Amino acid sequence: MTLNPWILIPLLGIAGGLGSVLRVYLMRWQGALPFGLILTNTVAAAFVGFLLAGSDLPQGYLLIAVVGLAGGLSTFAGVSKAAWEFWHNGRLVQMLLTLITNLLIPILALMLALWAFSS
Amino acid sequence: MSAKLNMVGYVFLGGALGTMLRYLIFELIALQQSYPMAELTAIFLVNMLGSLFLGITARAPYFQSETCRNLWGLGFAGGFTTMSAVTLLIDYQGLTWEFAVMLFGGVFMYGVGYRVGRQLTKEQDL
Numbered sequence: 001m002t003l004n005p006w007i008l009i010p011l012l013g014i015a016g017g018l019g020s021v022l023r024v025y026l027m028r029w030q031g032a033l034p035f036g037l038i039l040t041n042t043v044a045a046a047f048v049g050f051l052l053a054g055s056d057l058p059q060g061y062l063l064i065a066v067v068g069l070a071g072g073l074s075t076f077a078g079v080s081k082a083a084w085e086f087w088h089n090g091r092l093v094q095m096l097l098t099l100i101t102n103l104l105i106p107i108l109a110l111m112l113a114l115w116a117f118s119s
Numbered sequence: 120m121s122a123k124l125n126m127v128g129y130v131f132l133g134g135a136l137g138t139m140l141r142y143l144i145f146e147l148i149a150l151q152q153s154y155p156m157a158e159l160t161a162i163f164l165v166n167m168l169g170s171l172f173l174g175i176t177a178r179a180p181y182f183q184s185e186t187c188r189n190l191w192g193l194g195f196a197g198g199f200t201t202m203s204a205v206t207l208l209i210d211y212q213g214l215t216w217e218f219a220v221m222l223f224g225g226v227f228m229y230g231v232g233y234r235v236g237r238q239l240t241k242e243q244d245l
Binding site (some may be wrong): 009018023048075078079095099107111 | 133142172194197200201
């Protein structure tokens with residue numbers, strides 16, 4: 001089922017807004033690495049994997065959930081910011097770990113979800 | 120309580136605007152190119168622009184209020200850029216050099232934005 005763009009785009013916005021609010025709360029978990037940031041990107045990737053493999057949502061709603069909710073929940077700019085701040089403070093190892101963990105852990109979560117929920 | 124609700128409201132609004140703009144950019148690029156090149160181009164573009172913009176918001180005078188930070192920094196830049204699309208594309212076509220360029224390019228663009236923001240602050244102080 002495809003939705004009218006005049007309905008789809010506002011619904012995408014609402015889903016993206018909800019994802020963004022959730023992201024801000026999850027990102028509060030800080031430590032030697034930005035663990036909250038890794039968590040948000042991992043949860044978003046796992047959610048996408050679940051939706052693509054395990055849900056029977058119609059096309060339009062799938063788009064809202066994947067592009068809107070998961071897209072709003074995950075963030076690339078936040079990763080760039082965290083990595084740049086480590087680099088700016090001379091913490092090269094933490095910068096590289098931030099980039100690597102924010103890429104590899106979400107990919108692993110996506111693949112696991114695709115595998116676990118595929119019937 | 121009211122300040123917390125305000126924060127949530129501005130992050131929601133910024134995230135909604137960022138997500139809608141990202142979708143429109145993806146659709147515009149999909150008109151010009153085919154999958155997966157369109158997806159890669161669109162992801163690269165939004166992530167570079169979003170990182171640059173977040174860097175600007177970190178230092179530029181206009182963005183220093185709590186409201187502007189929540190709306191444009193946490194909400195808009197966060198919702199505009201996406202990591203889930205990156206992971207999905209990597210799962211589809213494998214981890215190629217383009218993604219390494221994107222990761223380090225994002226850090227570079229954030230740094231450029233940060234310097235632009237700092238320059239704007241200096242110009243305002245003069």
